[in-house]
Structure formats: C-alpha cells, structure tokens
Amino acid sequence: xxxxxxxxxxxxxxxxxLTGRRLVRVEQRRADLRWPFxxxxxxxxxxxxxxxxxxxxxxLLFRLDDGAVWMVHLGMSxxxxxxxxxxxxxxxxxxxVETDAGSTLIFQDHRRFGMMDLVPEAELATHRLLAGxxxxxxxxxxxxxxxxxxxxxxxxxxxxxxxxQRTVAGLGNIYVSEALYSAGISPLRLARSxxxxxxxxxVPAIREVLQxxxxxxxxxxxxxxxxxxxxxxxxxxxxVYDREGERCPTRGCNGTIRRIVQNGxxxxxxxxxxx
DNA sequence: AACAAGACCTGCATGC
DNA sequence: TGCATGCAGGTCTTGT
Numbered sequence: 001x002x003x004x005x006x007x008x009x010x011x012x013x014x015x016x017x018l019t020g021r022r023l024v025r026v027e028q029r030r031a032d033l034r035w036p037f038x039x040x041x042x043x044x045x046x047x048x049x050x051x052x053x054x055x056x057x058x059x060l061l062f063r064l065d066d067g068a069v070w071m072v073h074l075g076m077s078x079x080x081x082x083x084x085x086x087x088x089x090x091x092x093x094x095x096x097v098e099t100d101a102g103s104t105l106i107f108q109d110h111r112r113f114g115m116m117d118l119v120p121e122a123e124l125a126t127h128r129l130l131a132g133x134x135x136x137x138x139x140x141x142x143x144x145x146x147x148x149x150x151x152x153x154x155x156x157x158x159x160x161x162x163x164x165q166r167t168v169a170g171l172g173n174i175y176v177s178e179a180l181y182s183a184g185i186s187p188l189r190l191a192r193s194x195x196x197x198x199x200x201x202x203v204p205a206i207r208e209v210l211q212x213x214x215x216x217x218x219x220x221x222x223x224x225x226x227x228x229x230x231x232x233x234x235x236x237x238x239x240v241y242d243r244e245g246e247r248c249p250t251r252g253c254n255g256t257i258r259r260i261v262q263n264g265x266x267x268x269x270x271x272x273x274x275x
Numbered sequence: 276a277a278c279a280a281g282a283c284c285t286g287c288a289t290g291c
Numbered sequence: 292t293g294c295a296t297g298c299a300g301g302t303c304t305t306g307t
Contacts, residue, residue, distance in 0.1 A: 003300060034283070034303085058301080076301055077285075092285085111284045113301060129302090156278060165302080172300055222287080222299065241300095263279060266298085 002074045004058060004137065004170030005213035006224045006232065010080050011055045013227030017082055017103060018062075022049045025098040033094060034075060034115045044118055045070060045097070057133050057169035067121050073129075075113025077223045081106045133169040137206050142168060144199040151199070154191035159262050161191035162206075171206065174219055174241045177268045179206040181240045186274045187260075187267045212237065240268040248273060 002010070026042040038044075049065040060080075062070035072080070083104050089096050095107035095116065107114070119127055134150060135141040150167050151158070161167050162176045171179070180187050183205035185198055194202060218224050218232035221242065226232065235242070239249050240257050248255035248270040255272030 006300070034301095073301085075284095076299070109284095110286070111299090111301095113284070154277080160278080163301090174300060219300075224300070264281090265301095 002058060002078065002218070002224055003172030003175050004055075005175070005210055005216075005234065006218035007055055007058045007060060007074065007170075008214050009218040009224075009232060010074070010227055011053055011060055014060075014080065014082060014105070015053050017101070018050050018099065018105065019052060020049065021103075022100040023047065023097050024100050027089070027096040029089065029094050029096065033109060033112045034073075037116060038118050041116065041118060044068070056130060057136070057165060058172075059130065061124070063121070069119045069121055069124050071115075071117040071119055071124075071127070071129075072107070073115045075109060075111060075115070077111040078107065078109040078114035079223065079225050080227055081108065081225070081229060082227045132166050134165060134167050135169065137168050137170055137210055142203065142207075144203050147203055148195045148199045151191040151194050156191050157187060157262055158185060158189050158191045158194050159187035159267050161194075163263070163265070167191075168206070170210070173265050173267075174221075174238070175206070175209055175213065177241045177266075178209045178239060181269060181274060182209055184274055186271075187262065187269050189275075240270060243268060 023045055026046040028037055028042040050062050051065055052063040054061040054063065058073060060072040064070060083106060085102065086098055086104050092110040093106050093108050097105040124130065135146060151161055154161055159176055159180065162171050183201040185194060185202060213219060213234040216232060216234035216237060217226055219234040220231040221235055224232050243257045244259040246257050248257060250273050253270065253273045255270040257268055258271050260267050
C-alpha cells in the first residue's frame with residue numbers, strides 16, 4: 001500500500017498529537033508481523049516519551065526519550081490510526097498503544113507485511129533495512145548527476161531500477177509509473193540509457209509527483225487511510241496508474257494507456273509519448 | 276554482480 | 292451460491 005507520500009501523510013498526521021506524549025500502555029497482540037517483534041518489545045516501549053517522529057524512505061522513525069528509535073514499516077496493508085479513548089481492538093489490530101493524552105495509536109495490518117523494531121539511535125544508520133537505501137528523493141542528494149551514476153551500467157528496465165530502493169528511496173509501483181509518464185520516459189527503456197536530458201527530466205518529475213501526492217494526503221486505492229481514518233485524494237490525479245485503456249491525457253497525444261507486467265508488477269504507461 | 280522469480284499474507288473482484 | 296483464479300500500494304530471499 002504505502003509509498004513515500006502515504007507514509008509521509010501518516011507521519012504528519014501523528015506528529016502534532018504524539019510528539020511529547022508518553023506511551024502509558026503497550027499491547028502487542030501477536031508474536032510477529034513480517035518478522036518477530038524484537039525481544040521485550042512492549043515492555044521496552046511502554047513508559048517511553050516520543051520526542052520526534054521522522055521518516056526515512058517508507059520507514060517511520062519514532063525517536064524515544066531513552067535514545068532508542070521505534071521503527072515502523074507499513075508493508076502493503078499497514079495502517080496507523082489515532083483514536084480517542086481506548087476502543088476495543090478489532091481484527092488485525094496487532095499493536096495498541098495508549099498515550100498520556102487519553103488517545104490510542106492502533107497499528108492494523110491484515111496482510112502482515114509490515115514490521116517493527118526498536119533500535120538504539122547510534123545503530124540506526126547501519127540497520128540492515130536502512131543501510132542500503134538510496135537518497136531521499138525530496139532531499140538535496142538526489143539530482144540528475146547522482147541518479148545517472150546509480151543507473152550507470154544497469155541493464156534492467158528503468159521501471160525496475162526505480163523500484164529498487166538502492167537507486168532512490170521511497171518510490172513504489174504507483175509513483176514510478178506516474179513519474180516516468182511525467183518525464184516522457186518509457187518504463188521499458190534500459191536504466192543505463194537514462195542519462196543526460198532524460199535524467200534531468202526524471203528528477204523533477206519524481207519530486208513533483210511525490211510532492212503533489214503528499215499535498216493530497218496520499219493515494220487511497222484500497223488500503224491507505226490518514227491517521228484519522230479519512231481517505232487520501234491523489235488517486236483522482238493519476239494520469240496513467242489504474243487507467244488502462246483510457247486516453248493519454250497529454251495534449252495532442254492520441255495514445256491509449258497500456259498495462260504491462262514487469263517483474264511481476266503492473267506498469268501503466270503511454271506507448272506513444274513515453275520514449 | 277545483476278537480475279528475475281518466489282515467498283510471505285489476507286481480502287476483494289471477477290468469472291464460471 | 293460456491294469455488295477457483297488473479298490481483299493488490301513491499302521487499303527480503305532464493306535461484307539463474
């Protein structure tokens with residue numbers, strides 16, 4: 001489900017209500033998600049205060065007052081809800097956290113591809129899931145030069161290379177299709193050939209689609225919700241994703257949006273104006 | 276080393 | 292109605 005814009009939407013939804021709040025009760029309702037929880041997870045988290053909520057790629061990073069970081073990945077179907085009081089947990093509510101503000105943070109994930117960990121701050125940068133990540137696409141280290149360098153020599157299609165989190169961190173299946181469309185680059189083009197003007201177009205295309213999606217609260221196709229349960233809006237702004245068979249929205253292009261499968265995942269694109 | 280396929284899960288839409 | 296099939300926003304692991 002969640003790509004960078006959806007995770008950032010969740011982060012923003014939690015930041016004001018949870019920063020400075022203490023976690024007074026932690027209920028871990030099963031032993032594992034994608035992987036087992038770390039040892040003594042609930043005990044270690046209980047009583048801690050949240051000092052800040054950050055994001056790296058699709059990971060949420062809750063900075064705690066004991067110097068640890070609570071890492072959360074939403075996987076495909078994970079949600080974080082903030083509710084008033086202490087409602088009874090529903091199906092797939094795997095972690096329930098009550099705060100000293102009388103609110104409850106609920107982690108719900110029916111597919112259980114999500115994960116959580118507790119990591120000392122000093123070990124965060126070398127964490128096995130974070131160490132290999134490429135630059136943040138909205139940060140200064142992501143530019144045409146650095147992107148070209150990471151694509152150099154790669155024979156995989158650009159679609160697959162952009163889904164690879166070592167190339168750039170945070171893109172997923174929706175926003176790769178949208179960014180390639182916006183940049184006029186075919187998803188089938190070999191990654192190593194995205195240099196020069198194409199790389200110069202692709203970087204702002206990625207930035208702009210992500211920023212627009214964040215501004216819209218992310219995309220809700222099936223699973224994504226904001227922390228108050230409301231839907232994101234960016235799915236209404238898709239130009240190719242989920243639009244197979246529709247007319248290409250580029251002015252003057254008579255192409256039809258096509259769906260192909262690359263590495264087992266749908267790619268949507270316009271065969272006429274993406275080269 | 277790079278790349279593609281398989282695996283992990285549940286729920287939903289579709290078609291017979 | 293019931294059942295099989297395919298598909299879904301991720302990414303680690305395995306095999307070529």
